[in-house]
Amino acid sequence: MYEITEKKELAHTVYYFKIKAPLIARKRRAGQFVVLRLNEAGERIPLTIVDSDEKAGTISIIVQEVGKTTAMLGDMGVGDSILDVVGPLGKPTHIEAFGTVVCVGGGIGVAPVLPIARAMKAAGNKVVSIIGARTKSLLILEREMRETSDELHITTDDGSYGHHGFVTQVLQKFIDDGRKLGCVVGIGPVPMMRAVAGVTKPHGIFTVVSLNPIMVDGTGMCGACRVTVGGKNQFVCVDGPEFNGAEVDFNELIMRNRSYQKEEKTAMEAFTYHEGAKCYEK
Numbered sequence: 001m002y003e004i005t006e007k008k009e010l011a012h013t014v015y016y017f018k019i020k021a022p023l024i025a026r027k028r029r030a031g032q033f034v035v036l037r038l039n040e041a042g043e044r045i046p047l048t049i050v051d052s053d054e055k056a057g058t059i060s061i062i063v064q065e066v067g068k069t070t071a072m073l074g075d076m077g078v079g080d081s082i083l084d085v086v087g088p089l090g091k092p093t094h095i096e097a098f099g100t101v102v103c104v105g106g107g108i109g110v111a112p113v114l115p116i117a118r119a120m121k122a123a124g125n126k127v128v129s130i131i132g133a134r135t136k137s138l139l140i141l142e143r144e145m146r147e148t149s150d151e152l153h154i155t156t157d158d159g160s161y162g163h164h165g166f167v168t169q170v171l172q173k174f175i176d177d178g179r180k181l182g183c184v185v186g187i188g189p190v191p192m193m194r195a196v197a198g199v200t201k202p203h204g205i206f207t208v209v210s211l212n213p214i215m216v217d218g219t220g221m222c223g224a225c226r227v228t229v230g231g232k233n234q235f236v237c238v239d240g241p242e243f244n245g246a247e248v249d250f251n252e253l254i255m256r257n258r259s260y261q262k263e264e265k266t267a268m269e270a271f272t273y274h275e276g277a278k279c280y281e282k
Helices: 022-027 068-074 107-122 142-148 167-176 190-203 250-257 261-269
Strands: 002-011 014-020 033-037 045-048 051-053 058-064 084-089 100-106 126-133 151-156 183-187 207-210 226-229 232-235 242-244
Touching: 002 058, 014 068, 022 051, 022 058, 022 084, 045 058, 045 107, 058 068, 058 107, 068 261, 100 107, 100 167, 107 126, 107 142, 107 183, 126 142, 126 167, 142 151, 151 167, 167 190, 183 190, 190 207, 190 250, 226 242, 226 250
Parallel strands: 100 126, 100 183, 126 151, 183 207
Antiparallel strands: 002 014, 014 058, 033 045, 033 084, 051 058, 207 242, 226 232
């Protein structure tokens, strides 16, 4: 069992957790993730490791309630325990001296961007970050991203904070202004990552995206997380989660992520969630 030692609400239905997992805390690197299961009957879901504290033996994750399992996790609190936390999984982010690295995070994607930005900064890169959300109240980790970035640019779809528009518009302006970009890291909703790759590809700018397909075992055995990258089959859990954005078949990824929409909807309809109370089946 893995005890929750800290919980904070970052935005509506978005929560930060610290979990006691000393072995994972000791080994994790930027870009890696865990697969967790809340109970014996629960599904297995992948979540990025946002941070770790080796001395305290904890890892940090950020969760947005989007389905039954994340709603159940969102209702858990300090002192509660998670049955399984497996990791660190996946390949760590490739870190080198690129020069200027632009880290682009959209919505909950700011969570996996943060440890990468920190690692890129520690490697001597100039880190320019662009983070965005639909509206100001949904923006997360602004302080942390500002602390680790040489520049921080903020966008909101509704114009309630920062640039009125999308993260890709700010990125495009960097390119139009002739800024030399050694690497772009883009993480967020699949359409956002596809748009980031679309902006950088014509200019030959190396762009990394972190994919989020359906995943079950996390060890490459089930094949659920298959994606096509550069015309070849790849498994996100062992070959990724990060890939060259210019080579990803995003249309296929979107279609595969819709495979269980009916089942996901049915699970949520059979489940009642009361804010501030325990989740339970109807």
